[in-house]
Amino acid sequence: MTIEPEVRTAAGVVRGRWENIVAVFRGIPYAQSPIGARRFAAPIPAQPWDGVRDALAFGPSVPQAGSAISDTGDCLTLNVWSPDLGTAGLPVMVWIHGGRYVEGTSSNPHQDGATLAAAGVVMVSMNYRVGVEGFAQITGAPNNRGLLDQVAALRWVRDNAAAFGGDPGNVTVFGQSAGTGSVAALLTMPIAAGLFRRAIAQSVPGTFFSPRLAAAISATIAAQLGVRATVDDLTRISPHALITATDTVLRRMPELVESWGPMALTPTPFSPIVDGDVLPYAPWRALATGAARDIDLLVGHTRDEYRLANPKFGTEVTDDELTATLERLAPNSDYRALHPDATPGELYELVNSDWLLRMPGLHLADAKHAGGGQVWNYELCWAFNRDQGASHSLDMLLVFGTLGRDDIRNHPSAFPNAADEAIHVANHMRTDWLNFANGNPGWAPYDPNTRTTRVYTATPTTQPYPEERSRRIWSTYQFDTLDLPG
Structure with a gap:
């Protein structure tokens, strides 16, 4: 018993x-x-x-x-x-x-x-x-x-x-x-x-909101229900009604990009609010000035971060649509010049990946190093199928060990040997995470000169950060609190 x-x-x-x-x-x-x-x-x-x-x-x-x-x-x-x-x-x-x-x-x-x-x-x-x-x-x-x-x-x-x-x-x-x-x-x-x-x-999101931006979003959601975004008004509204109102605003967000800025192009109307009280500063600024210096950090992203969320995936992206996206997210950038063989659709996915999730993580590593703390960097480049690539959330499944062999084998575009490779890559990632929890993941810390990165492929390696072209494009950009335009 x-x-x-x-x-x-x-x-x-x-x-x-x-x-x-x-x-x-x-x-x-x-x-x-x-x-x-x-x-x-x-x-x-x-x-x-x-x-x-x-x-x-x-x-x-x-x-x-x-x-x-x-x-x-x-x-x-x-x-x-x-x-x-x-x-x-x-x-x-x-x-x-x-x-x-x-x-x-x-x-x-x-x-x-x-x-x-x-x-x-x-x-x-x-x-x-x-x-x-x-x-x-x-x-x-x-x-x-x-x-x-x-x-x-x-x-x-x-x-x-x-x-x-x-x-x-x-x-x-x-x-x-x-x-x-x-x-x-x-x-x-x-x-x-x-x-x-x-x-x-x-996969660090690059979205942290100012109180002004957060207030505008909350007011718009509350207005769907004919109320104000106050405790007194919203307490009378059921959670399900607020969820429905949020979903309505979420579907309209691309129409609000002129009012709300590029956050309206993301798949969510919420992010942490940099209010000067609960959250005094956006993390890049705070870490660069020494906040959390005594807390070790392991940070990274997957290669194809935006693939699963890409509303244009599988459709043709026009050159005009790409130009508008570049002007919104990365004005004056040279994506086309640095990727001369890429299609507009590939560049559309790449700039969204960089702005929303890849470069925020890399810049967080830079900020952590600037503030005097220890930081390690990684990128997941391994994928088990052709359609999704090294997608958002795949690193989570590997670390937890919950990506099943049948899930891989049954995928219509699964790569040969992917089911066996997944066990190998997952064991490597999980071991590194556990080693970090004990003090050191097992490779050299990151610094902006060598940019040492653990790269998870079928056979993981340690090498300079692989996304050098994107790093160069974003090298002078400052991730910080997002506010209302103007």
Whole structure:
């Protein structure tokens, strides 16, 4: 008979279950339900409970498209995977999911922490508020509520990691896409200071909003419902109604590029708000001036970041459409000259990849080095199929080990031997991530002169940064807070 694992947390005892060699605890509340008066407020710690609380199922998703809204609102929960519930003092890795700041849940099976935990870390993942609930600027509410939720979860980790076999002084936060935008923000937020030792940033978005821009977006969403973007007005609106209004505005965003600037060309109306309080500065400026100097950083991107989000993929991009895009995102650039054999469609995808996700990560590495901190750089160039290439999110699947052999074999444009290569590349990436959580990923740190980069192909190598033409184009660009045009 297997004895199910029980752990005493600061709020009470939780009971999980053994799954092979890993003890798993799901749906542990780290903050009180964001309902009623707490709906748009900063999170407060979960209330204690008596007896033993089952932690066997993931908590409900936060409000988002396609999710059922929990009657109790008990969605600010986290999950723990541990290979050793003793006094092992294992490294702790805390995952922050992506999802364009409008969706995502820790119950996503592609983000299961068992494989990482079995390799010798305590793995934690969390839900946090997204969409209007978490990232809209609302009069009478604190900004960046989704980030505040993440800080609350990290405080829970600090207070409880040791009980699950982890070392609260050796915490690595890591995320992908919007999760990495969150990681970049957490690096510079005063209230997050001291809660983690290392950070991994997979595909850093280049979008951080000024209060003016965020207010314009929130007002437009609220106007869909005939209300103002205030706590008093929005409290009367259901989460589902706000989700529908957000989706309406999202579909209209390309029409608003003159009013909102290039963020209107992205697939999301939300990003962290640089308000001078919760988030004092955009991460590039903050890191370059020494913020988070004592926090080691591993940062990188995939080669074909924009492929999955490209609305033009598979269609012809005219030269006029390319010219308009270049003028919006990279004026006075020489993409055509540096890529003389590329089609307009290929250049359209490339400039969007560079502006939105590739160059923001490279510039974050440069800023981290300028501020005196240690940073390592990577790029994923391996792909398992011809259509998607080395796509956005592929590095996440490899690190978590959740890209199945059948998923690869059944893809209509899968490369020969890709199923076997995937295991090899995934093992390399996961080992490097785990080594970083222990102090060093295993290759030389990045600096702007050598630009040493770990490049993941079928046989990973360490070499100078591969995207030299894009680096040169963007070398004088300053990523910073996005504001309303003019």
